[in-house]
Amino acid sequence: MGQFAAVMRLAELPLGSMRACMVGGRELVICHTRAGVFALDNICTHAHARLSEGRLRATRLTCPLHGTSFDIRDGRVLTPPAAVPLPTHAVRVVDGAIEVAVGPPTA
Numbered sequence: 001m002g003q004f005a006a007v008m009r010l011a012e013l014p015l016g017s018m019r020a021c022m023v024g025g026r027e028l029v030i031c032h033t034r035a036g037v038f039a040l041d042n043i044c045t046h047a048h049a050r051l052s053e054g055r056l057r058a059t060r061l062t063c064p065l066h067g068t069s070f071d072i073r074d075g076r077v078l079t080p081p082a083a084v085p086l087p088t089h090a091v092r093v094v095d096g097a098i099e100v101a102v103g104p105p106t107a
Ligand code: FES
Pocket: 044, 045, 046, 047, 048, 049, 063, 064, 065, 066, 067, 068, 081, 082
């Protein structure tokens, strides 16, 4: 796991919303839900689609292209066609700033 880096203010990300950002050359989506704040890769594991352009319902993130949904808490696939889990990254909130530590790249 890498170092934590501030990506945005928690106040800029209303409950129930998500937003894309770049960390260390990697595109992530940050999701703010009642279950907490989560960071995942923003590119779907099925094909090249941005999950930040999909839908977030509670802890379910749905891809805009073919409808795969992932559980943002652990990245697991809830609905096909994707078969590979979405990489997740460590998140913490420090003084109102969302910080993310990006994990190693996955193949
Ligand atoms: S690109 Fe996401 S389900 Fe196909």
